[in-house]
Amino acid sequence: MNRSLYTRLVSGVIFPLQERLKRHDTVAVRRSLERSQWWPAQRLREYQIDRLRTLLVEAGRAVPYYRDLFERIGFEPRQVCSVEDLRRLPFLDKATIRSHTEALKHPEARGLARFNTGGSSGQPLVFFIGRERVSHDVAAKWRATRWWGVDIGDPEIVVWGSPIELGAQDRVRQLRDTAMRTELLPAFDMSESNLDAMVRKVRRRRPRMLFGYPSALSRLARHAQRRGQSMNDLGIRVAFCTSERLYDDQRATISQVFGCRVANGYGGRDAGFVAHECPHGGMHITAEDIVVELIDRDGVPAAEGQPGEVVVTHLATSEFPFIRYRTGDVAVLGARRCPCGRGLPLLEEIQGRTTDFVYAADGTAMHALALIYILRDLPGLDSFKIVQHDLLHVCVQLVPGPGFDPACAEVIRCGFHQRLGEGVRVQIDRVAAIEPERSGKFRYVVSHVAAS
Secondary structure (H helix, E strand, O other): OOHHHHHHHHHHHHHHHHHHHHOHHHHHHHHHHHHOOOOOHHHHHHHHHHHHHHHHHHHOOOOOOHHHEEEEEOOOOOOOOOHHHHHOOOOOOHHHHHHHHHHHOOOOOOOEEEEEEEOOOOOOOOOOOHHHHHHHHHHHHHHHHHHOOEEEEOOEEEEEEEHHHHOOOOOOHHHHHHHEEEEEEEEEOOOOOHHHHHHHHHHHOOOEEEEOOHHHHHHHHHHHHOOOOOOOOOOOOOEEEEEOOOHHHHHHHHHHHOEEEEEEEEOOOOOOOEEEEEEOEEEEOOOOEEEEEEEOOOEOOOOOOOOOEEEEEEEOOOOOOOOOEEEEEEEEEEEEOOOOOOOOOEEEEEEOOOOOOOOOOOOEEEEOOOHHHHHOOOOOEEEEEEEEEOOOOEEEEEEEOOOOOOOOHHHHHHOOOOHHOHHHHHHHEEEOOOOOOOOOOOOOOOOOOOOO
8 A cells, every 4th residue: 555654643643642541442442353364264154153153142141132032932142153143133223222221331431422313214213322332333444445456544535415414624623634634514505606616636645545435426527527627637536425325327427527537335234233344345334243144025034136124233233232223225235256365255245225406595505414404303203204395485294202292393484594595485394104106115305406
């Protein structure tokens, strides 16, 4: 890997120091993952089973939810000797986590961090993760970054929209991002003027890598094309896309305009870093940390080569276990071996969800997460759907659950008006259930406004 002196300083000294101060084992885990990725498939499976057994034993010993569950169904975790043994356990879904949040916490866990999903599924989820999980997720992402000849400390542009990232730009965080040579561009406001500014910032920084939503990166690329701005002479090596399904036309646009390869990533804050694409095109599952099952509509294993819902068991989650967690995403397992030589199994196809753009009254485009974040953390909200009929009319369907406060309707209207404009009519309907589209698929953000 050809790295500058400064990149070596960041990846070898500054970032490891930061992780040590956070009491994270990220560096050691990444080094371990870089060795294990070359193991033969059988050795990986044996290692995975050992870690699975350890997780289940600890969950059954100390975590109230699993201690009671294992006793009730007569499950003995010490006897687990294959992934197939997991099938004796029920699935973990969002409703279960919401109902048993406290019982899913390890009583000896310290420093649990509260997280929530982006809510693009229409069912926001609050959960907790510990230092072990964070260390393993960051290490898995770091390993995949290095596959492409880039590293922490290389100049990076991030096109993102989480209010955690955008709302916490205090002095310490700004200093850290400056040291890491990372610049954040907001996907929540992609107006013409902001896109012009974003193009200028990319050209000025000349990043080695891009990171962001495929919808946002492709929109930025198309804007640069319309402006006649050359972006393929900046030395960008790779664009990492995540959080949404990456479509072929988006990959082609990003690659052509920025003059770089595109690497797809699949995972989430809840499921963890599930898989990432290597330069040979293989979507490698992080098998050292994650067990992936695919199930059909009846909840049984999908036939070989057939799509199924992704069910994840994250092996670094003893502090708040994710065991047989239903992601709601659909994928196909690959049977081939990647030409890169890694023993990690493959996902052949990811048919995951996608999130639309929405538009303010003045036509400003913004990532739909700008509205989702207003809804996702409301107490007692079971699920929702946002339909933008036109620039001045948005309908929000709410499925209230126990503890939902009707006064939240005003919170929603206020938040939507701040994003979309005061003149927008925000219609809020309480419904018993979210209905699927005519195709049978569920889409939780739908905009009928034509993209510019």
